[in-house]
Amino acid sequence: MPFLPSTRLMLFMLGSIGLITLPHAWHIPPVLFGFFTLMLLWRLFGVWRPSYLPNRLTVFLLMLAGIGLLYSQQHSVFGRDAGTGLFVVALGLKLLEIHGKRDVYVIVYLAFIVAVTQFLYEESILMALYILLVCGVLLATLITQNSQAPQTLPALKTSAALILQSLPLALVLFVLFPRLEAPHWSWLDDDTQARSGLSNTLEPGSIAELSLSPELVFRVKFDGELPPPAQRYWRGPVYASTDGVRWRAPPVLGRENNPDQPAFTGTAYDYTLMMEPQKQNWVFALEMPTQFAGGLRRNGLYQLISNKNPGDRAEYRLSSSPAYNTGGISKTERRENLQVPGKPSVRIVELVRQLQDKQARPELFIGNLLQHFRQENFHYTLSPDPMPDQPIETFLFERRAGFCSHYATAFVYLLRVAEIPARVVGGYQGGQINEVGGFLEIRQADAHAWAEAWLEGRGWVRFDPTAAIAPERIERGVNVDLQIASGAVNFSPVQLDAKTLSWLQRGRQLWQSVDYNWQRWIINYDTVNQKAFLQSLGINDFVKLGYWLLISIAGIGGILAWRLLRPNRRRQDPALVLYRQFCAKLSKAGIEVDAGDGPKTLAERAAHRRPDLAESIGRITAIFIRLRYQADSKTSDLQVLKTLVASFRV
Numbered sequence: 198m199p200f201l202p203s204t205r206l207m208l209f210m211l212g213s214i215g216l217i218t219l220p221h222a223w224h225i226p227p228v229l230f231g232f233f234t235l236m237l238l239w240r241l242f243g244v245w246r247p248s249y250l251p252n253r254l255t256v257f258l259l260m261l262a263g264i265g266l267l268y269s270q271q272h273s274v275f276g277r278d279a280g281t282g283l284f285v286v287a288l289g290l291k292l293l294e295i296h297g298k299r300d301v302y303v304i305v306y307l308a309f310i311v312a313v314t315q316f317l318y319e320e321s322i323l324m325a326l327y328i329l330l331v332c333g334v335l336l337a338t339l340i341t342q343n344s345q346a347p348q349t350l351p352a353l354k355t356s357a358a359l360i361l362q363s364l365p366l367a368l369v370l371f372v373l374f375p376r377l378e379a380p381h382w383s384w385l386d387d388d389t390q391a392r393s394g395l396s397n398t399l400e401p402g403s404i405a406e407l408s409l410s411p412e413l414v415f416r417v418k419f420d421g422e423l424p425p426p427a428q429r430y431w432r433g434p435v436y437a438s439t440d441g442v443r444w445r446a447p448p449v450l451g452r453e454n455n456p457d458q459p460a461f462t463g464t465a466y467d468y469t470l471m472m473e474p475q476k477q478n479w480v481f482a483l484e485m486p487t488q489f490a491g492g493l494r495r496n497g498l499y500q501l502i503s504n505k506n507p508g509d510r511a512e513y514r515l516s517s518s519p520a521y522n523t524g525g526i527s528k529t530e531r532r533e534n535l536q537v538p539g540k541p542s543v544r545i546v547e548l549v550r551q552l553q554d555k556q557a558r559p560e561l562f563i564g565n566l567l568q569h570f571r572q573e574n575f576h577y578t579l580s581p582d583p584m585p586d587q588p589i590e591t592f593l594f595e596r597r598a599g600f601c602s603h604y605a606t607a608f609v610y611l612l613r614v615a616e617i618p619a620r621v622v623g624g625y626q627g628g629q630i631n632e633v634g635g636f637l638e639i640r641q642a643d644a645h646a647w648a649e650a651w652l653e654g655r656g657w658v659r660f661d662p663t664a665a666i667a668p669e670r671i672e673r674g675v676n677v678d679l680q681i682a683s684g685a686v687n688f689s690p691v692q693l694d695a696k697t698l699s700w701l702q703r704g705r706q707l708w709q710s711v712d713y714n715w716q717r718w719i720i721n722y723d724t725v726n727q728k729a730f731l732q733s734l735g736i737n738d739f740v741k742l743g744y745w746l747l748i749s750i751a752g753i754g755g756i757l758a759w760r761l762l763r764p765n766r767r768r769q770d771p772a773l774v775l776y777r778q779f780c781a782k783l784s785k786a787g788i789e790v791d792a793g794d795g796p797k798t799l800a801e802r803a804a805h806r807r808p809d810l811a812e813s814i815g816r817i818t819a820i821f822i823r824l825r826y827q828a829d830s831k832t833s834d835l836q837v838l839k840t841l842v843a844s845f846r847v
Contacts, residue, residue, distance in 0.1 A: 205349065206341050207244045210304065211237060213334040214292070217312045218285060220327070224318050225282045226270040232263060236289030243293075256293050263290055281314045301342055308335055320510070322715040333360055362757055369749045373731075373742060376724045394475050395623050395644060399436045399444040401588050401603045410641035413473050414625060415481060416713055418636040420467040424483065426627060428519045430647065430659065431481035431639060433624035435498040441538040442588055444606060444621055447498075459499070459656070461487050463520035471512045471717060478507040481624055481639070483517035484659065490514045499523065499657075512721045523656030526618060534618035534651065541614050542590055549614045559617045559652055566611060567665045570604065573597065577667035604662040605646040618651040622659070633703065634710030772824040772835060779817055779842045786810075786847035796822055810847065817841050 215237060222230050236259070243250040251259065263286040271279035288307050294300060312328050312335070337349075337356040344352065394414065415431075436444035465487055472480060480493060480501040490513050493501050505511050526534075541549075552565040576598040584591040589607050592599055605621045612619035626645035628637035647661040736742050780790045780799070788803045800818040804811035820838045823830045 204244055206301075206338065207240075209334070209341055209349065209352075210301070210338045211241050211244075211292070213331055213338055214288065214304070214308050216331040217308050217315075217328075217335065218288070220315055220319075220324070221281065221285055221311070225278065225285060228266055229270055229282045229286060232266055233285050233289035236292055240292040251293055256290065259293070260290055263287075277314075277317050281311075281317065284311050284314060298342065302339075305335060305339055320716070320720045322712060329360070333357060336360070365753045365757075366750065369746070369753065371722070372727075373746050373749065375742070376722070376727050394477070394641060395433050395479075396477075397434060397446045399434075399602060399606070399621060399623055399646065400442065401584070401592070401599060401606055412641045414475070414639050414641055414643075415470055415472045416636050416638055417471075417483075417628065418469045418634075422466075423630070423637070424466055424519065427664075428483075429627050429637075430484040430645075430661075431625040431628075432484040432486075432500060432622060433479055433481050434477075434622075435500060435649075436621040436623060437533045438536060439538060439606070439610075447533055459485055459487075459521045459523045461485070461518040461521050463518055465516050465518045467514075467516045469512060469717075470515055471713070471721070472503075472510065474508045474510055476507060478503045478505070480513060482515050484519065484624075485521040486515055486517050488516040510716060510720060512717060512726075521656075525656070526651050531618050531651075534620050535613050535616065537610065537613050542587075544594055545590060545611070545614055548593070549611055552611075553615060557615075559612075559615075559650065562615050562617065563612070563650060563660060566608065567660070567662060570608075570662055570665045575604075575666050577663065601663045602646040604666060605648050608648045608660065608662040612648070612650055620649050622647050622649055626661075631706045631709055631713070633706040634713050636710075636713060638709065770825070772821060772838060775835075775838050775842045776817075776821045776825075779821075779845060782842075782845055782847055783814075796825075807847070810845075813841065813845055817845065 218230075218233060218237075240250070267279070267282055267286055271282055273279045284307065288304070288311055291300070291304050291307060295304070309332065312332055315324060315328055333353070333356045336359065337352040340352040340355050341349075394412075434446045437447040438445050466483060468483070470480065470482065480489075480503050482489065482501045485499060486495060486501055489495070489501060492504050493513060494504075495501055501515075503511065503513075548569075549562075552562055552569060554561050554565075574597060577600070578598045579600060581592075581599045581603065582596055584596060588603075589610050592603050592607055593611075602621075609619040609621050623644075623646050625639045625643045626647070627643050628639040630636075631638055645663070647659060647663070649657045649659055652658050731737075731742065734745075736745060776796070783799075783803055784790050786807060788806050790799060794802075796818050800814050803814050807814075817838065820834050820841070824834050824838065
């Protein structure tokens with residue numbers, strides 16, 4: 198006889214497959230997801246109209262169409278996106294070909310693979326809970342398939358019980374089983390999703406575009422005191438060469454080992470920095486990093502570079518000191534950082550001459566320039582007027598309104614005209630404190646640009662002209678929510694005490710704290726973190742690790758076996774428990790209680806032996822019979838029986 202799956206089984210399976218594949222609507226091309234949806238709806242319609250299901254030839258033609266669509270969209274079957282699309286298309290086609298129980302098993306197992314591919318795109322705790330839920334429904338499909346009398350609710354309960362029983366074993370394997378790192382060649386399969394952020398090129402106004410993005414860049418947890426807001430500069434790319442409009446990062450090849458290493462003084466801050474996936478392999482350390490973990494290097498521009506895949510989330514242990522001296526400057530660096538595009542205009546030269554003193558001391562010129570920004574009616578804005586031609590000169594003498602990149606590039610340009618080596622530094626400034634988790638969150642809206650000038654005896658020194666125009670930007674930071682909502686500059690209010698935070702803000706910070714710990718302790722539990730954790734337990738070699746694995750699995754297996762194989766003791770009827778207490782009191786009074794006595798027989802014999810207790814014996818027996826054998830008992834009868842038995846004295 199042909200295999201005819203039940204309607205309940207098919208609806209159960211199709212529903213779970215639809216839930217598992219739904220998040221991929223945002224991951225694979227719409228054409229491929231539409232193809233899968235068509236196959237799913239076709240099979241759903243076939244549950245009630247089997248005659249409308251396609252024959253073998255039609256399925257073959259659909260397979261060719263699916264392969265054609267897959268190749269036209271992905272041009273390959275290898276890699277994350279192409280492989281996911283292949284599994285989704287194959288799952289949709291397999292739904293139209295169910296001829297036996299084996300096909301149901303193949304579909305369910307293929308659906309489990311599609312569920313796992315979700316974690317190639319998103320690793321949040323919400324996605325993990327969602328996949329766990331839909332996999333539980335999919336497991337219930339297998340239970341329904343192998344049940345003599347399938348029912349939905351019992352299948353879901355059994356599925357939940359199996360998952361709960363497997364969690365301890367999964368936890369042990371997660372913690373103790375050796376981690377397998379992805380090979381470096383897998384980086385070639387680049388994430389095609391666009392990510393915003395800083396780049397190797399800076400244009401005045403480019404950071405203003407990031408100021409409206411709430412995208413998380415990294416999170417920082419300090420071991421002790423947080424640095425004050427004015428020191429929270431997170432160093433990124435350095436821009437030295439310019440054509441007057443764009444500023445570009447210079448090549449650092451050949452200058453990896455600076456002959457003059459920075460000298461550090463003052464307080465050092467130790468912290469853990471968790472980078473979110475990004476386009477570049479930059480690590481935004483607090484300026485200036487003194488110590489950094491393996492896998493990081495500091496290039497000749499004092500920027501940290503990671504050898505890890507930038508598309509993966511990564512965690513680093515760092516130490517930074519805000520007080521430093523970078524030492525001397527090479528001829529190449531001096532030439533690079535004095536470069537200007539063409540001859541400066543008369544107005545630029547005149548402004549520089551006015552700000553210089555007779556001895557041409559760099560420190561005095563810089564102070565005069567910052568004072569010029571404060572006094573000459575300059576403004577800080579996210580939406581300055583366009584300045585396509587001669588942007589620096591237009592900004593300085595006409596518009597006088599701009600964002601941090603306008604001020605930093607104009608500041609550096611004027612210093613170079615004054616023969617002071619200078620360059621622009623990009624990165625992030627500030628960050629929002631999460632009061633619940635005790636860490637800083639730095640988002641794209643915190644993107645910032647500042648300047649560095651080389652001074653004799655001090656090395657490269659940071660100057661932030663934005664602080665001269667809008668000191669609240671540095672001291673209080675950006676209010677990301679208000680800035681995105683209004684599209685205008687909004688700075689955070691003075692940090693409030695935790696008790697004054699609104700419940701909505703605290704709820705959001707609580708969730709962000711949960712997500713931070715999920716990412717740190719679960720997602721980032723890589724080989725390095727596992728090794729450190731196991732060493733803290735005294736596990737230093739594979740022999741000890743093997744013992745721990747065997748003992749842990751055997752212990753959990755023994756507990757589960759005892760739980761599953763022990764006799765199933767049914768919960769006793771509370772009325773029967775009270776009646777047995779009553780019988781025990783009769784035995785103490787010398788009244789024999791035989792195992793075969795019914796309640797009425799025992800009551801008659803007890804009343805004959807103890808006439809003084811006949812009324813109490815009769816009431817207790819009547820209520821017990823009503824509770825035990827009659828349908829008209831009341832909820833209050835059990836309490837009455839309990840009271841009578843407790844007050845019965847012999």
